[in-house]
Amino acid sequence: MKLIDVNVLLYAYDDASAQHAACSAWLGVAFNAEETLALPWQTLLAFVRIATHSRAVRRPLAAQEACAIVSSWIARPNVAVIGAGERFWETFQNLVIEAKVSGPLVTDAALAALAVEHGATLCSTDRDFRRFNGLKLEDPSDTARTP
Helix, strand or coil: CEEECHHHHHHHHCCCCCCHHHHHHHHHHHHCCCCCEEEEHHHHHHHHHHHCCCCCCCCCCCHHHHHHHHHHHHCCCCEEEECCCCCHHHHHHHHHHHHCCCCCHHHHHHHHHHHHHHCCEEECCCHHHHHCCCCEEECCCCCCCCC
16 A cells, blocks of 8 residues: 655646656556555645645646545545544654654654554655654655656
C-alpha cells in the first residue's frame, strides 16, 4: 500500500511546478496499478484547500473542479480513503517524541503515523519525512524510480 502526501497530488495537477512531469506520470501509473493507494482525509482536504488558493498555485482550480478531481480519485478501485485506527495515537506520540518535532512538522508526524499504522509506504517529495524512524518512503519526483 502507498499512502500519498498532498504535495504529490498538487504537483501532478500544477503544470507550473518543476515536479509536475514526474509526479503526473507517477500518479498516472499508480492510479492504474493494482497496488492500493491510500488517501487520508487530511491529504484530500489539503488538496482542495491548496489547489483552490490563488496565492498557493499559479492557476487555482474552482472549488467544484477540485472536488470533482477528489471524487474521481475516491471512485477508483485501487484507492482507499483511510483514517486513524486504534494504534494511531501511540504511533503518533512515539514519532513526535523520537523525532523531536514541533510546529508544522507535527502534521508530517501525523501523516507518518498513518503510514506506519497501515504498513504503507509514504509517497512524498518532502524530505522532512526522513526524520521518522521506521517510515518507508518513496519520492515520486525521483524519475529513476517507478511506482
